[in-house]
Amino acid sequence: EIVLTQSPGTLSLSPGERATLSCRASQSIGSSYLAWYQQKPGQAPRLLIYGASSGATGVPDRFSGSGSGTDFTLTISRLEPEDFAVYFCQQYGSSVTFGPGTKVDLK
């Protein structure tokens, strides 16, 4: 099973700042089968990125994804107040597994 680790566990930032979140896989994920989701308390997850770098429909372009193989990054170019949430990655190259999440909170 591919195990995903995310860092940092918590990222404390201010609105307008840039957020860089990391997701690392225990083995290579073929063809960049990696997605990113946002989850707010009491809500279901929201799909942001799939295929490592493709934005889902309706997702603002301040969210971008990059990476391949075992190392992937989600970047939020300028944090808006509604972006403070938990972000987690999911690989679908070999079965399906999820990362533990990174919490982006207000500094």
Add this chain to the structure above:
Amino acid sequence: QVQLVQSGAEVKKPGASVKVSCKASGYTFSNYVIHWVRQAPGQRFEWLGWINTVNGNTKYSQSFQGRVTITRDTSASTTYMELSSLRSEDTAVYYCARSYRAVALVMVYWGQGTLVTVSS
């Protein structure tokens, strides 16, 4: 608009089974895969499996193989997830989720979640 509405919370004793439903609306039911995932308190999401709503074919996580059964009723646009031999570690919020366009293993629309509590 696309909606997935799940059945209500359940409390079960260890060793019992639970069956959760997920009714879809707002799109053509047979055009997309439905996944089931769960999130235990403070834990990461775990994928249980998925069903091809066209032909009923399923694929299950090895972690749950033999304990989980996913079925569908196309006439009711509803999928079901049954988990057997429940133990306390199965206490979690269970979600159904619809696939994203042609990317079958990515989940775009999610149900509201169903809390399953396993306790003696």
